[in-house]
Amino acid sequence: MLSLDYLENIIVDISETLKNKDFREALESSVPMSEKRVLDFLNLHKDIPKLAKEVEEIKNKVLSNIDYYIEMTMESLKSINGNPHYAETKDDALDILDKIIGERNKIILSKSMVAEEVGIREHLEEVGKEVWETDLGQLLIQLEKGKPMHAIAPAIHMTVKDVINLVKNKLNIELKGNETPQQIVAKIRPFLREKFVNADVGISGANAISADSGSIFLIENEGNIRLVTTLPPLHIAIAGIEKIVPTLIDAFKVVLVQSSYAGLYPPTYVSMVSGPSSTGDIGHRRVYGAHGPPEMHLILLNNGRKEAIKSDILRDQLRCIRCGNCQIFCPVWDITANKWGGKVYGGPMGVGWTAITEGIKKGAELSELCLGCMRCDAACPVEIPLSSLIHRLKNIYVKPK
Numbered sequence: 001m002l003s004l005d006y007l008e009n010i011i012v013d014i015s016e017t018l019k020n021k022d023f024r025e026a027l028e029s030s031v032p033m034s035e036k037r038v039l040d041f042l043n044l045h046k047d048i049p050k051l052a053k054e055v056e057e058i059k060n061k062v063l064s065n066i067d068y069y070i071e072m073t074m075e076s077l078k079s080i081n082g083n084p085h086y087a088e089t090k091d092d093a094l095d096i097l098d099k100i101i102g103e104r105n106k107i108i109l110s111k112s113m114v115a116e117e118v119g120i121r122e123h124l125e126e127v128g129k130e131v132w133e134t135d136l137g138q139l140l141i142q143l144e145k146g147k148p149m150h151a152i153a154p155a156i157h158m159t160v161k162d163v164i165n166l167v168k169n170k171l172n173i174e175l176k177g178n179e180t181p182q183q184i185v186a187k188i189r190p191f192l193r194e195k196f197v198n199a200d201v202g203i204s205g206a207n208a209i210s211a212d213s214g215s216i217f218l219i220e221n222e223g224n225i226r227l228v229t230t231l232p233p234l235h236i237a238i239a240g241i242e243k244i245v246p247t248l249i250d251a252f253k254v255v256l257v258q259s260s261y262a263g264l265y266p267p268t269y270v271s272m273v274s275g276p277s278s279t280g281d282i283g284h285r286r287v288y289g290a291h292g293p294p295e296m297h298l299i300l301l302n303n304g305r306k307e308a309i310k311s312d313i314l315r316d317q318l319r320c321i322r323c324g325n326c327q328i329f330c331p332v333w334d335i336t337a338n339k340w341g342g343k344v345y346g347g348p349m350g351v352g353w354t355a356i357t358e359g360i361k362k363g364a365e366l367s368e369l370c371l372g373c374m375r376c377d378a379a380c381p382v383e384i385p386l387s388s389l390i391h392r393l394k395n396i397y398v399k400p401k
């Protein structure tokens with residue numbers, strides 16, 4: 001049976017959200033534009049849906065043989081002097097992280113849903129490290145002590161005024177109150193510059209990982225990921241095992257499809273990281289740590305994913321490339337954002353991801369708010385049958401009359 005407490009809590013939370021004028025204004029001013037941007041782009045680029053179909057097949061192939069591809073990824077990374085790790089649970093991931101980081105203190109993060117899933121920022125703060133998010137949206141979430149409200153745009157629920165207040169009050173950056181987004185960004189830039197330059201450790205996620213080369217791929221517009229992965233002397237990437245694809249070319253396909261459906265095509269930067277920085281220029285011998293980090297680690301996280309591969313309800317969710325398009329298309333998410341969600345993941349994709357990472361009961365509870373309109377199905381580039389997945393989760397907990 002579903003927990004009535006849960007339903008009561010979420011209904012109270014959402015009705016408070018609906019009364020919050022700023023929250024609604026922020027969503028209403030961005031969501032319709034985002035939906036149109038993706039549709040217009042896809043109308044002009046008929047090759048992208050074909051590429052998405054290829055990505056769907058690539059992902060299915062990996063899910064059918066996940067242990068083989070995990071092993072291949074780890075061996076490939078070792079062969080290029082990187083350090084692979086496998087974490088069965090969130091706690092394992094934190095233990096691995098603590099051991100790698102050791103006494104180092106200043107840590108910068110780039111936006112990563114898996115880092116949120118594991119609770120990396122909170123954990124490192126608890127153990128006394130100085131931690132800064134460097135993606136601007138994610139920095140605002142850190143300052144707000146909230147959770148990301150969208151897979152790509154974590155601070156989509158904040159108005160410009162909200163941002164000004166946060167930055168003024170939490171970062172002590174002088175602002176008059178009438179600044180434009182451009183002016184706010186210019187004020188935050190020097191603040192983060194100092195964090196980039198002095199960091200001991202940079203932690204990133206990964207949008208795709210190629211098993212044949214051990215490379216990780218990262219997409220962004222801000223430029224912070226490049227700095228997080230190259231300036232500090234230690235780079236640690238963390239990603240779910242479902243991010244693995246067989247080849248480097250496959251990973252490029254994921255990058256193109258994800259950025260297209262996220263409305264970010266072409267992404268300003270695509271970074272490929274294949275192990276630590278090195279040079280062979282002096283004495284014709286390869287040495288590590290030229291201008292980038294001499295040490296690079298990759299933590300591959302399970303946290304329920306392998307179990308989900310065996311589940312005929314949840315398996316399809318693992319194809320998700322986290323473009324966030326289903327969220328933008330969903331009429332429920334359009335007014336609640338990730339308030340309708342688990343600890344991290346929200347909206348249509350968030351129901352399945354919550355079931356995978358927090359347990360099937362939590363996912364089933366979330367499914368209660370779905371209207372069954374099926375808009376999310378059409379929005380998903382890799383044809384995850386989101387509405388039927390949600391419907392099947394709901395059925396698990398509906399008591400037969």
Ligand code: SF4
Pocket residue numbers: 329330331332333347348369370371372373374375376377386387390
């Ligand atoms: S079927 Fe449910 S999750 Fe999908 S778009 Fe409609 S309301 Fe949202």
